[in-house]
Amino acid sequence: MSKEIKRDLPILSLKIVMALTDLTARQIRYYEEKKLISYHRSEGNQRMFSLNDIDELLIIKEMIDSGENIKDIQAYRQKKTSSYQNTTFKTVSDEEARDIFRNEMMRYLEIGNNPLD
DNA sequence: CTTCTTACA
């Protein structure tokens, strides 16, 4: 049996996520509305989050705090999702994965979305 | 008590 934690399992309540990310319920729901994050519901239409969701929320929070447009982040995620099929995977740690994701996000936001163009 | 949606400031 694996001792690995299933980080993609939605088991966290909004309250916990708020405490873990320092985001308000309003912000989290807003990000969801803008499709900045994928979401899952459970009994009673309650939002449930996974550990991976926490990571993405933290990243998005940084993006927004650093003044990025909702639209750019949204565009990035759509592109990301649609190009997953023929991707070569290699084993990386969660920390590496988060780092890679953040860099990709940063790079994407810097290229082709420059207001000065 | 916690969360949800809708709507207004």
Next chain:
DNA sequence: TGTAAGTA
């Protein structure tokens, strides 16, 4: 984004 209102 915050918050009030009426629910589930």
